Amino acid sequence: MRIILASSNRGKIAEFKAYLKGYEVLSFDEIMEPFEIEEYGKSFKENAIIKSRAVFDRLNDKSAIVLSDDSGISVPVLGGIPGIFSARFAGKGASAKENLELLVKKLKEKKIQTTPAFYTAAIALSTSKGDFSVHGWMYGLATSNPKGDNGFGYDPMFIPEGFDKTLGELETSVKEEFSHRSRALKLAMILLKTLTKEKR
DSSP: OEEEESOOOHHHHHHHHHHSTTSEEEEGGGTSOOOOOOOOOSSHHHHHHHHHHHHHHHHTOTTOEEEEEEEEEEEGGGTTEEGGGGGGTTOTTOOHHHHHHHHHHHHHHTTOSEEEEEEEEEEEEEETTEEEEEEEEEEEEEESSOOOOSSSTTGGGEEETTOSSOTTTSOHHHHTTTOHHHHHHHHHHHHHHHHHHHHO
């Protein structure tokens, strides 16, 4: 069974491919001309579905299953930012480093060293039968003292519950056990198995 990922984020693609063993996993830009998808939703779920549906419609293949995710970090003390704007917090086209540095700056402006924060991952599956979605969450602390370079995005500034190290310091195999995306993927796998059974 072939699964098309509605993402060109290399970090996410590697994570999905590692998790979805047993499936042929391709990013959409491997099989079609890349195109920009406007994320105009007001929630992680809405944006995930917008992306998966856009790629599904462009594929014009009724047998396809397109998977996408929309995820990000939210810091309640800062009003929940960056939230759904995590990937473009420092502006359209901003790098992951620029996004992280801006969030660290916001914490330092309020003289905050650590504060509760959480990650959300919404995963959407678009098929000929419709659109489906699941969620996963990871709770912990945001720190204004980033550490580690293992991972991507805001990993160096997030300390998950039960740990004294940031995601940027933890081994990938450890993070896969409890990350927001892993939790959402476990639920998405149930959906996938159901959908692929129906196709037989």
